[in-house]
Amino acid sequence: MVQINLNLVFTIINLLILYLLMKKFLFGPIIKVMDQRKAMIDQQFQTAKETEDKANELKQHYEDALKSAKEESWQIVEQAKQEAKARADQSAREAEARTEAMLAGAREDIRNERENAMKQMQSEIGRLAMEAAAKIMESERSSDKDLALYDQFIKKAGDSDDDNSH
């Protein structure tokens, strides 16, 4: 029963044929397909990673843009505020200056008025004195009259002085 014969050689030949056939028809295609799938999956992972990186980059970009826009708007607002404040200050200053000027003008006017009044008053006094003198000259040289005239003059002058001093 246990003997070595030609069957050994046949078995080896058959085994080799089987090996070649199996390699060609079974393992070859399967391994090829599996490798292909693996490559495909790897590639997909690669693509996904690339896409993610790109998206992150874009996001960063947009965030930066948003940030700069915010800053810019803040700057604009700040500038506008400053401008408004400056304008308000300026107008306030101008108004003050104008009031000041008006006040000064009014004071000047008042002073001029007063001076004018003084001058008028003085000339009036002078005229009165002249009139009084003329009247005295014209009238008789009675002492009574003179006295009365003086009195009258002094009274007038004093009255006017009093009026002026008020």
Added chain:
Amino acid sequence: MAVLLVLSLVLVRNLKVENPGKKQLLLEAGVDFLRRFFRGILGEDGERYIPYMMTVVVYIGLANVSGIFGVKPPTKDLNVTLALAVMSMFLIEYSGIHKKGLKGFFRSFLDPIPVMLPMNIMEVLIRPTALCFRLFGNILGGFVVMALVEFVCPAALPVPFSLYFDFFDGFIQAYIFVFLTSMFMRETMD
């Protein structure tokens, strides 16, 4: 063999890269399992021997199990196991020569010390002989026991025995055969 060939032809038809069917998934899972198993033992250098090892494991497995269909298992014949062992022997030594070159291969007989030279030379023949007789003995023994059990009680009783001797023992022997062959190849290549 014819069965294997037809089966593989049918199974390999319309393989797809995308959306594999159930059949293809099962096939791929099996092939991938075997492939990973052999790659684990053989390493990257042994990539090219993997299809042969897979062929052998499928062949021995199917041959051992064929007893269940009432056919005499081919591996019960010493010539078949011897043929397998001789192939293994050539493959083991070839892998060593291919990896190290002829000079390096012969020098490896002096490892680890020159005194081991006769042992190493004997090992070349002993390894396949052990492989051959292990497989042959197991299958023959199983076959004989099965014949006896069937002679004693042809109904019901042979079922558990058949499960053990034909399936379990058959696959275990196929596994051991290729496992040891791979191990020896790895050893020779290192």
